[in-house]
Amino acid sequence: xxxxxxxxxxxxxxxxxxxxxxxxxxxxxxxxxxxxxxxxxxxxxxxxxxxxxxxxxxxxxxxxxxxxxxxxxxxxxxxxxxxxxxxxxxxxxxxxxxxxxxxxxxxxxxxxxxxxxxxxxxxxxxxxxxxxxxxxxxxxxxxxxxxxxxxxxxxxxxxxxxxxxxxxxxxxxxxxxxxxxxxxxxxxxxxxxxxxxxxxxxxxxxxxxxxxxxxxxxxxxxxxxxxxxxxxxxxxxxxxxxxxxxxxxxxxxxxxxxxxxxxxxxxxxxxxxxxxxxxxxxxxxxxxxxxxxxxxxxxxxxxxxxxxxxxxxxxxxxxxxxxxxxxxxxxxxxxxxxxxxxxxxxxxxxxxxxxxxxxxxxxxxxxxxxxxxxxxxxxxxxxxxxxxxxxxxxxxxxxxxxxxxxxxxxxxxxxxxxxxxxxxxxxxxxxxxxxxxxxxxxxxxxxxxxxxxxxxxxxxxxxxxxxxxxxxxxxxxxxxxxxxxxxxxxxxxxxxxxxxxxxxxxxxxxxxxxxxxxxxxxxxxxxxxxxxxxxxxxxxxxxxxxxxxxxxxxxxxxxxxxxxxxxxxxxxxxxxxxxxxxxxxxxxxxxxxxxxxxxxxxxxxxxxxxxxxxxxxxxxxxxxxxxxxxxxxxxxxxxxxxxxxxxxxxxxxxxxxxxxxxxxxxxxxxxxxxxxxxxxxxxxxxxxxxxxxxxxxxxxxxxxxxxxxxxxxxxxxxxxxxxxxxxxxxxxxxxxxxxxxxxxxxxxxxxxxxxxxxxxxxxxxxxxxxxxxxxxxxxxxxxxxxxxxxxxxxxxxxxxxxxxxxxx
Amino acid sequence: xxxxxxxxxxxxxxxxxxxxxxxxxxxxxxxxxxxxxxxxxxxxxxxxxxxxxxxxxxxxxxxxxxxxxxxxxxxxxxxxxxxxxxxxxxxxxxxxxxxxxxxxxxxxxxxxxxxxxxxxxxxxxxxxxxxxxxxxx
Numbered sequence: 001x002x003x004x005x006x007x008x009x010x011x012x013x014x015x016x017x018x019x020x021x022x023x024x025x026x027x028x029x030x031x032x033x034x035x036x037x038x039x040x041x042x043x044x045x046x047x048x049x050x051x052x053x054x055x056x057x058x059x060x061x062x063x064x065x066x067x068x069x070x071x072x073x074x075x076x077x078x079x080x081x082x083x084x085x086x087x088x089x090x091x092x093x094x095x096x097x098x099x100x101x102x103x104x105x106x107x108x109x110x111x112x113x114x115x116x117x118x119x120x121x122x123x124x125x126x127x128x129x130x131x132x133x134x135x136x137x138x139x140x141x142x143x144x145x146x147x148x149x150x151x152x153x154x155x156x157x158x159x160x161x162x163x164x165x166x167x168x169x170x171x172x173x174x175x176x177x178x179x180x181x182x183x184x185x186x187x188x189x190x191x192x193x194x195x196x197x198x199x200x201x202x203x204x205x206x207x208x209x210x211x212x213x214x215x216x217x218x219x220x221x222x223x224x225x226x227x228x229x230x231x232x233x234x235x236x237x238x239x240x241x242x243x244x245x246x247x248x249x250x251x252x253x254x255x256x257x258x259x260x261x262x263x264x265x266x267x268x269x270x271x272x273x274x275x276x277x278x279x280x281x282x283x284x285x286x287x288x289x290x291x292x293x294x295x296x297x298x299x300x301x302x303x304x305x306x307x308x309x310x311x312x313x314x315x316x317x318x319x320x321x322x323x324x325x326x327x328x329x330x331x332x333x334x335x336x337x338x339x340x341x342x343x344x345x346x347x348x349x350x351x352x353x354x355x356x357x358x359x360x361x362x363x364x365x366x367x368x369x370x371x372x373x374x375x376x377x378x379x380x381x382x383x384x385x386x387x388x389x390x391x392x393x394x395x396x397x398x399x400x401x402x403x404x405x406x407x408x409x410x411x412x413x414x415x416x417x418x419x420x421x422x423x424x425x426x427x428x429x430x431x432x433x434x435x436x437x438x439x440x441x442x443x444x445x446x447x448x449x450x451x452x453x454x455x456x457x458x459x460x461x462x463x464x465x466x467x468x469x470x471x472x473x474x475x476x477x478x479x480x481x482x483x484x485x486x487x488x489x490x491x492x493x494x495x496x497x498x499x500x501x502x503x504x505x506x507x508x509x510x511x512x513x514x515x516x517x518x519x520x521x522x523x524x525x526x527x528x529x530x531x532x533x534x535x536x537x538x539x540x541x542x543x544x545x546x547x548x549x550x551x552x553x554x555x556x557x558x559x560x561x562x563x564x565x566x567x568x569x570x571x572x573x574x575x576x577x578x579x580x581x582x583x584x585x586x587x588x589x590x591x592x593x594x595x596x597x598x599x600x601x602x603x604x605x606x607x608x609x610x611x612x613x614x615x616x617x618x619x620x621x622x623x624x625x626x627x628x629x630x631x632x633x634x635x636x637x638x639x640x641x642x643x644x645x646x647x648x649x650x651x652x653x654x655x656x657x658x659x660x661x662x663x664x665x666x667x668x669x670x671x672x673x674x675x676x677x678x679x680x681x682x683x684x685x686x687x688x689x690x691x692x693x694x695x696x697x698x699x700x701x702x703x704x705x706x707x708x709x710x711x712x713x714x715x716x717x718x719x720x721x722x723x724x725x726x727x728x729x730x731x732x733x734x735x736x737x738x739x740x741x742x743x744x745x746x747x748x749x750x751x752x753x754x755x756x757x758x759x760x761x762x763x764x765x766x767x768x769x770x771x772x773x774x775x776x777x778x779x780x781x782x783x784x785x786x787x788x789x790x791x792x793x794x795x796x797x798x799x800x801x802x803x804x805x806x807x808x
Numbered sequence: 809x810x811x812x813x814x815x816x817x818x819x820x821x822x823x824x825x826x827x828x829x830x831x832x833x834x835x836x837x838x839x840x841x842x843x844x845x846x847x848x849x850x851x852x853x854x855x856x857x858x859x860x861x862x863x864x865x866x867x868x869x870x871x872x873x874x875x876x877x878x879x880x881x882x883x884x885x886x887x888x889x890x891x892x893x894x895x896x897x898x899x900x901x902x903x904x905x906x907x908x909x910x911x912x913x914x915x916x917x918x919x920x921x922x923x924x925x926x927x928x929x930x931x932x933x934x935x936x937x938x939x940x941x942x943x944x945x
Contacts, residue, residue, distance in 0.1 A: 066898055650840040658848040665855045669942045729904055729916045730837035739920040743900045747885050750930040754878045757934040764941035
């Protein structure tokens with residue numbers, strides 16, 4: 001399974017090259033077909049595992065990554081993972097082909113393919129993960145790749161804003177999810193999901209059950225666009241359509257649903273589970289259906305319909321009986337087939353006539369017959385028309401929910417479905433029938449890569465409906481994984497004439513009528529109700545989001561102006577002062593008992609060195625030119641290195657010598673551009689600075705003396721000395737520690753160094769106005785001491801300097 | 809920085825210092841030295857050269873852009889960490905092999921050397937970014 005992920009990642013890495021090499025052939029975009037071979041291969045590999053998975057034989061991979069920290073990468077393929085994996089790779093392959101046609105000739109196509117493949121790897125990893133932390137990492141990766149994908153048209157501000165909104169909402173949800181998962185891991189004594197299954201009882205009775213459930217659910221709800229976090233999904237339609245079709249219908253938004261399903265056998269079955277999830281799901285379901293009718297943009301309609309279906313899935317998982325779990329998976333499969341297809345249809349229309357407003361569309365059925373066929377197939381499935389799989393899904397849904405959960409949820413389901421059927425009218429009927437409008441006059445069919453993928457998905461929906469036996473096996477395995485025990489599933493297209501069938505027909509008829517009413521412009525009669533919903537549901541949470549964003553920015557600005565005020569003196573003062581204060585707070589009372597007079601055993605040359613350091617320090621402070629000050633500081637550094645030599649630390653001494661030399665060189669470079677020293681401070685200020693310096697020095701001295709007395713009995717250096725040659729083949733223990741024993745620390749340090757370099761580079765090279773800034777620096781340097789200016793001006797100058805802290 | 813003495817001296821010192829930095833880097837595992845101090849020495853030498861002969865000339869001496877050095881260094885360190893995973897060992901475990909060559913005798917070569925090379929490159933690259941951006945400002 002690791003190989004699958006690796007293959008997709010490699011495909012992502014070479015995608016831009018593939019685009020350059022193959023994509024340039026005129027006429028056909030081959031690159032998409034080439035790249036699609038990779039997910040298609042994974043799809044087939046998954047299919048070969050089908051027989052063992054449906055026989056309850058899970059396939060698992062375990063890589064012990066850092067055993068000392070209990071970190072492992074563990075993947076497991078069971079019915080649920082297989083179902084999602086097939087969706088991710090199968091639809092993914094189609095999307096790659098479709099994207100090639102959608103962005104044909106665009107030089108950003110390589111980037112799009114790369115991002116789509118990266119996302120695919122993340123999503124596949126997410127559904128295969130058997131470790132909570134592995135799962136979380138893939139979860140976050142989907143958020144990040146989705147951010148990049150939504151903001152694909154990065155030159156448009158609204159698409160950047162939408163991307164940021166999606167990232168903040170889902171990323172914020174991820175932050176909430178993490179403590180939830182950690183609590184879960186702690187409560188169950190393991191981070192392996194398969195191990196947690198055995199301690200489910202204990203977890204449900206844990207005192208932190210409710211907090212962990214709520215935290216995890218907030219994460220899942222943000223990802224799956226559940227109320228009140230649903231508002232990011234319609235905005236995410238700013239992405240090009242292939243992305244919407246893949247992320248925002250078939251895969252990423254289902255991640256939250258997947259998480260709920262995955263954790264159902266561990267956390268599910270309680271009253272809290274039922275009420276939180278089922279009620280949120282029901283609200284989302286209704287809300288999405290109502291808002292879908294309000295929208296006029298093709299993609300917006302589909303987005304709201306997706307929200308409604310996601311709500312349905314959540315509702316069914318929340319109810320959590322065997323029958324509803326099966327229904328949830330059936331709806332999931334049906335939705336993946338039809339919604340991905342419908343998005344691609346919407347994209348094809350948009351691509352052809354550059355218009356997505358349904359009011360402006362009409363009469364496309366002759367101009368775009370293949371697209372029309374795909375729309376019909378998908379639309380029938382979405383509306384639940386016999387004999388598509390959507391019909392079976394809706395039957396199971398009604399059937400399961402009517403049996404167990406009372407009539408309230410059933411009524412809500414029917415209402416939501418009325419909305420969805422009407423939405424089908426707007427998406428699949430309105431654009432294709434009627435007279436051609438002004439904007440559809442020049443409509444033309446795209447290439448086979450454009451209409452092929454949605455047709456394939458539509459046929460898949462039809463085929464699954466006609467031959468539901470095979471998919472029943474998978475749904476049984478999947479719902480078995482959700483329920484935690486074997487679930488028998490027998491889907492059939494025809495159940496005979498019963499209440500459920502009547503309800504289905506009623507839904508179709510009612511939805512059709514609703515479409516007709518809305519179509520005839522009778523909308524204004526319903527408007528008051530819509531406004532009510534708009535006010536409460538649509539703009540409410542969105543307003544909160546914008547308010548939060550504004551407030552956080554204001555707070556950050558205020559805080560930055562206060563802390564990062566651009567005066568280097570202030571930074572030094574804060575850092576030194578805080579260090580001194582915290583050292584004394586920590587040492588405090590313990591000092592007396594530990595500090596003992598030490599025998600003074602110094603030699604003459606050591607005293608001389610110490611005197612030299614003191615003298616050089618005084619010279620540095622009293623210097624009147626920067627060259628003298630820098631030189632004196634260099635002397636201090638060299639003498640300290642001398643001390644290292646005397647006390648047997650050649651490595652340290654050597655490094656110190658080189659560092660000092662470099663520092664002096666850098667100082668000379670920097671200071672040679674500054675004006676000469678001018679003494680502008682008052683005696684009082686200098687006195688205060690001297691006091692701070694003396695106190696800081698004394699504190700460090702005391703700290704060192706104290707540190708000598710609290711050595712633990714077994715210094716680790718003995719271990720290093722004993723094992724340096726035998727295990728690390730090196731006699732220089734210092735270096736062995738750096739590159740072997742504690743190489744992870746070093747890796748972190750060099751990474752930080754690299755980040756620091758990026759910071760310095762951007763500060764020095766990418767300043768918007770170098771000229772104006774240079775003057776500001778000079779004026780600032782001449783100011784000499786803290787300016788006691790009014791808050792107003794202080795704020796202004798601080799804001800001006802916040803972006804260039806290297807000033808002064 | 810128009811000092812003829814410094815300018816002339818650094819031209820001769822530069823190769824020697826660079827050689828010394830490689831020497832320090834290579835001996836680091838058994839004697840005082842290592843990638844960190846070696847990288848610092850190399851970048852110090854180039855910094856002096858840049859100060860006297862200008863950043864453009866120094867860039868020509870380095871040939872590779874400093875950013876590239878940083879990236880390559882991080883990559884080296886990462887590769888030396890990932891390599892043991894393929895042998896079923898935990899991340900960053902040192903892998904060693906013996907090479908016997910004429911004249912040098914037995915030589916122990918291992919992934920920590922690659923790691924140290926990464927440190928060398930990152931330190932050099934980072935310092936050079938500082939130096940060049942200061943000079944070219």
